[in-house]
Amino acid sequence: PAVLYPGGVLLLVGVAGIGLSRRKGPLKVFFALALSMVAALYFWSLQGPLPPAAFVGKVSFVKGRSLELESAFGKGRIWLELHERDPRLGVGDVVLVQGQWHRPRKNLYNLSRGLDFEGKAVKKNLIAQGGNPKDIKSQAKRVLSDSDWGPLHGALLLGAREGLPQGIGQLFRKSGTAHLLAVSGLHFGIVLYFVILGVSFMPVPGRWRVFLWLLGALGYALLLSDAPSALRALVFVWVLGLAKILGRRVKILDMLWNAGGFCLLLWPSLLFQAGFVMSFLATALIVWSIPYWERITHGFSGVFRKLILALGIGLTAQTALLGLLFYFFKEVNFLGIFITVPLSLLLFLELGWLLLGLGLEALIAGGGRAFFDAADMAASGIMGILAQTGKIGWLIFQGDWGFLALLFFYLLLGMGIYVCERIWGGNPCYFPS
Numbered sequence: 001p002a003v004l005y006p007g008g009v010l011l012l013v014g015v016a017g018i019g020l021s022r023r024k025g026p027l028k029v030f031f032a033l034a035l036s037m038v039a040a041l042y043f044w045s046l047q048g049p050l051p052p053a054a055f056v057g058k059v060s061f062v063k064g065r066s067l068e069l070e071s072a073f074g075k076g077r078i079w080l081e082l083h084e085r086d087p088r089l090g091v092g093d094v095v096l097v098q099g100q101w102h103r104p105r106k107n108l109y110n111l112s113r114g115l116d117f118e119g120k121a122v123k124k125n126l127i128a129q130g131g132n133p134k135d136i137k138s139q140a141k142r143v144l145s146d147s148d149w150g151p152l153h154g155a156l157l158l159g160a161r162e163g164l165p166q167g168i169g170q171l172f173r174k175s176g177t178a179h180l181l182a183v184s185g186l187h188f189g190i191v192l193y194f195v196i197l198g199v200s201f202m203p204v205p206g207r208w209r210v211f212l213w214l215l216g217a218l219g220y221a222l223l224l225s226d227a228p229s230a231l232r233a234l235v236f237v238w239v240l241g242l243a244k245i246l247g248r249r250v251k252i253l254d255m256l257w258n259a260g261g262f263c264l265l266l267w268p269s270l271l272f273q274a275g276f277v278m279s280f281l282a283t284a285l286i287v288w289s290i291p292y293w294e295r296i297t298h299g300f301s302g303v304f305r306k307l308i309l310a311l312g313i314g315l316t317a318q319t320a321l322l323g324l325l326f327y328f329f330k331e332v333n334f335l336g337i338f339i340t341v342p343l344s345l346l347l348f349l350e351l352g353w354l355l356l357g358l359g360l361e362a363l364i365a366g367g368g369r370a371f372f373d374a375a376d377m378a379a380s381g382i383m384g385i386l387a388q389t390g391k392i393g394w395l396i397f398q399g400d401w402g403f404l405a406l407l408f409f410y411l412l413l414g415m416g417i418y419v420c421e422r423i424w425g426g427n428p429c430y431f432p433s
Contacts, residue, residue, distance in 0.1 A: 054098045055117075056127070059089060067121075069095065079104065079118040085166070089126070098123040137223050143361055144354070147372045149379035156347065157191075157354050159183040159224045171386040173329075174396075176318075176336025180343055183224055184279055188233035190351045191220050207245050214241045228263050228270050229279060235259035252287050252429045256280075274328050278321050285320035286313055290429050292420060310341045323409035326401040334395040343382055350378035 055078055057069030065082045067089065080097060089095070101119035141160055144153045152168060154160040161169075161181075172181045180186070195216035199209050217237045224230035236259040243250045260280050263270055270276040293312040297305045314337040325332045353375035357368030401409075 054096060055101070056094065056096050059093045059095065067095075067097075068115075069097070076116050079115050080121045081119075082121050082124065086124070094127045096125045096127055097121045140223075140358055143358065143368075144372075148376045149383075152379050152383075153350070153354055153375060155181060156183070156187065157351055159230070168383070171383065174333065175339065175386050175389050176333030177340060177343055177386070179279070179282075180340070180347060182229070182275060182279075184229045185233045185236070185283060186344065186347075187351065188217070188220065188230060188237070190348050191355065192217050192237060193348075194352055194355050195220075210241050210245050214238055217241075228267055228276060231266070232259045232263045232280075235262050249430050253284065256284055256287060274324065278324050281324070282317040282320045285316055287429055288417070289313070289316045292424060295424065307341070311337065314338075314340045319413070323401065323406045323413075326399045327403075327406045330400050331396060331398045334397070335389055335392060339385055339389055343385060346378045346381045346385075350375045350382070353378065 055069060055071070055076075057071050057076070057078065060068050060070050060077075065085050067080050067082065069078050069080070071077070078097075078101065080099060080101075099119050099121040101117040104115045104118040137158060137160075140158060141154050144150045144157070147153055151164045155164045159182075169178075169181065172178045192213065196209075196213045199212045199216070202209065202212070204212065214237065217234055221230045221234040236255050239250065239255045239258065240252075263276075290313070293309055293316075296312070297308045300308060318332075318334065318337050322332060353371045357371030357375065359368070360371065361368035
């Protein structure tokens with residue numbers, strides 16, 4: 001599967017895309033991708049080794065009780081469920097597991113991951129701790145671990161959610177703000193803001209300043225190497241930065257499609273992950289809606305206009321995700337629309353203090369302590385808001401949507417977008433605006 005999947009997908013996407021469709025755009029890509037998946041799935045079902053009694057492998061993915069291991073002695077990939085979550089385990093650790101394995105279910109997600117087996121672990125032993133203690137990310141995690149809210153800082157800034165207590169994750173999910181916990185374009189944009197702010201004080205020409213903050217974005221993306229959302233944000237930022245250097249005006253939605261396509265080229269399995277689909281869909285609808293919300297709030301001014309814009313964008317994102325939330329999680333908390341703005345402000349302060357603290361800590365041992373304390377105060381504010389709003393249950397709606405209900409909802413949403421463009425006319429969002 002590791003050889004068949006990438007080669008077969010790329011070949012069949014090209015052949016089917018050119019030969020089987022005259023339309024241009026996403027329809028061709030998705031049609032060709034679906035055809036290639038079916039072909040690869042058929043060939044993959046014809047082969048497979050015998051399951052082992054024990055497996056020694058390196059952790060390549062960890063989420064809750066789920067682990068994905070790559071064989072430490074050659075080829076092989078296994079997906080397993082533990083009896084309980086082990087906060088000690090992280091990406092790069094080498095473990096010995098024993099349990100009951102079987103050939104993975106024949107669905108497209110398992111195919112895209114190239115899994116050889118799946119099952120449940122009966123016994124697990126940690127053989128070696130992974131990660132290089134001398135690399136930048138490991139050092140940053142070690143420094144942040146000394147703070148009162150160290151696990152939350154590591155999750156929000158570095159995407160390191162291995163040691164995050166389950167109670168914190170539950171508070172984010174129950175309040176409808178779980179998207180703030182996953183490092184995405186919002187976090188990338190906040191970090192990039194402080195990079196641009198720092199570069200603005202350097203005595204360099206304008207175009208070189210843009211190049212320097214693009215390098216800063218690349219450095220932050222390398223720290224988040226296991227986060228596909230970071231690659232999408234990096235491609236997006238680099239295209240916009242190069243457009244600014246070259247003096248070109250680009251359509252932001254086009255840049256979003258290019259960034260998403262590039263991510264799928266490297267990680268086709270993202271197409272079957274709810275987080276990627278939901279994040280991409282919400283971002284796309286937000287970018288599309290910004291010109292319309294600016295037109296709606298044209299008569300207002302000052303802080304009131306910005307507040308309405310923020311609430312409108314939050315409502316747009318929640319509308320984009322409504323069907324998928326009911327489909328995957330069977331529950332939606334509309335309270336997230338109203339508390340996302342104050343939480344994003346506290347997140348901005350928290351990440352800013354953390355970046356300043358880490359910078360001073362790199363220069364002087366203990367020099368960033370005051371900024372880490374300030375970041376702890378911002379994190380306490382975030383958790384305080386989540387704890388209080390978690391008691392409000394009248395904005396929580398539950399529903400068990402099937403596929404037909406999901407399809408009907410997004411057909412209605414597409415019709416609404418079509419009507420808006422017919423009434424108000426197409427008004428795409430450009431950079432520079």
